[in-house]
Amino acid sequence: MSDLFTDPSPDPSTQLIHHPYVPPAGFETVTTAVHKASTVIFPSVAALRNRDWKHKSGYTYGLHGTPTTFTLEARIATLEGGKYCTLVPSGLAAVTLVDMALLKAGDEVLIPDNAYGPNKAFAQGELAGWAISLQFYDAMNPADLAAKLNARTRLVWLEAPGSITLEFPDLTALVATVRAHNQTPGQAHPLGVITALDNTWGAGLAFNAFTLGVDLSMQALTKYPSGGADVLMGSVVTNNEALHHLIHLCHMRVGFGISGNDAELVLRGLNTMALRYAAQDAATRQLAAWLANQPQIAVVLHPALPGSPGHAEWQRDCTGAACLFSAVFKPDLSQTQIDHFCDSLKLFRLGYSWAGPMSLCVPYDVPAIRTTPWPHQGGLVRFSVGLEAVADLQADLAQALMAMQYSKG
Template identity: 70%
Template sequence: MKHDDLSTRLIHHPYKPPEGFEAVAPGVYKASTVLFPNVEALRTTDWKDKSGYTYGLHGTPTTFTLEERLATLEGGTHCLLAPSGLAVMTLVDMAFLRSGDEVLIPDNAYGPGKTFAEAELAAWGITHRFYDAMDPDDLARQIGPATRLVWLEAAGSITLEFPDLPALVARVRAANAARAGDQRPIVTALDNTWGAGIAFQPFELGVDVSVQALTKYPSGGADVLMGSVITRDLALHRKILLTRIRLGLGVGSNDAELVLRGLPSIALRYHAQDASTRELAAWMQQQPGVVQVLHPALPGSPGHATWQRDASAAACLFSAVFDAGIPQARVDAFCDALRLFRLGWSWAGPISLCAPYELASIRSQGWQEAGALVRFAIGLESVQDLRADLAQALGALHG
């Protein structure tokens, strides 16, 4: 049919580019509306198994490609995307918990995930308890009849303890075995942002579900927010998938493009930042006023032996605990005196960051008497330059 109107001819232009184009970067497909060739296809195409496309929220070739590559990164088989790391954590909560259930969370877990349990989940009639991640028997003692989800984190947020993941998972499996026949077994979910699929393979250590803030290592550019949730279990995947659709969670193709661009260099960046971080953490241990440096690869750091057994690398974070006699104001002055280290949240980008914390306000177990803490995230700058920056800022701490 020939159309005389210019607008109609431009919108319904017949040209299609030839097939066979191939390039290094995957194509970026943007869509809310997906077009079908006929009514039968519109009615029968199934979005749940990635065999076809139905609506932009359900996936495009760009997001499907990213999901498949991320599943490979972490050794899983099914992957879903959401708008942030926190979004995938709350997605898992909502997929597996209902009113009357209980979730167990490590005391050293990511703070916003704990806050979600304390506020939203509590308002929905879902209870929570915090357990000591470094004591598998404490987890076993806290598992009760209403427990349906156990969160894990390796290494812990801020204080970077490295737990015995296989032992924690074994306690949950023992509890499930004792409930033989229960149609809703306890699910274990790991925040694997620190490990990133590089330091260890989460499913080889026994977890059911792994979530990651793609904002960190997979992106690597400090310029995109996204999260992933990965599993090897199709039934768990389907449960999360349906919850995601009901919540209307999706990601933009341009954001997916940024993560796809970062993935090929993730191993190089992880190992380069690991090497720099270990060197600076060891140096920081020797500085006056620093009573402890927390980093799983350092002997004496909580969980060091477990990290040696289960991991082959470490992320770009370390935390320095200062003498309790040094006022918080002087620790803050130290942070303000840094020039290459910038003040900001997040990590695993190209620029080094720092942030001060008061441990007593974020921990209920084990750190109440400690002094002020500063967490450092090491970027891609020269180690020598970063060390010099730390040295000059320590003058403000002691001056």
């Protein structure tokens, strides 16, 4: 019988699968090569048995990483100022991975009342069904967090700024509150209460989460790192090896994976991320300041605007701001008129997410998604500023405000 390794089969189906050609080494480009895999080939049984996926010392299976995903993880860790990164299929998957890795029946999680809605919904749904309790706290009041920390608290979520309403909390004070609790007698868990920050808005550029003392920083890479409005991905970063081990093991057990093509798009987006962040930041501040002076608007919420909740904390901790601002309309304008304003916009399109090239807007009913009182009476619209010319976006807002004035309430 012929040996396929010394005397190849004449059958093309076998030749094409077991072809001996290996391209020459030394090919180097600006972009990272895209490796796609479910199966990874081992050179020997010994290699199959000895490779360690837990510490990324080798490749074992597509879900556990490829050269492409390892490269992206290393770059996201550097962006965040951390050491260890785990990639997941979406920002929400990053939230749920943290919850599942750190919480068990009988534990409690504390979430800001102004946090990302799906974070709250997962806790109210799945976590509650797993006998994990939940309390919402006021992110702008560290004393409220202190009062709600208890012996069952295992995880405290932070978000800067708050989703939709963009209050910027005193992260240093909130982290210090958790650390003080961890020093109280009876805190038996070796890792104490963990702080996890949703850092999608800061994106690793506006501030360093680990300098401010958080334990975990997660992002929806869907937003700024991608930048193209065409990828769903999330990340969880930490400096703590024991904490990373818990995240990494849970990641393996739940089977989260990302595609090589999606990793390629995020790697490409990272090259221009700082430029896009700065450009959208500048445009957003200009539009927010202009809209704040329009007679139909009660208040504009943006951390860089004086008077916006948490402006002093943003000024202390941050070097930049993202592409989001929210406008609260005066209470004499009906929701029908506000909806007509949104429908009248030409460049700002109606759609969720943000940090892509196209400007977006979404109206929200804030009291319906809060447990704490909302101080404003008028309807709110959140804007995401894209990469269009600022003058064109301002003209679009102006014509939509004019159209709203002439609409029937």
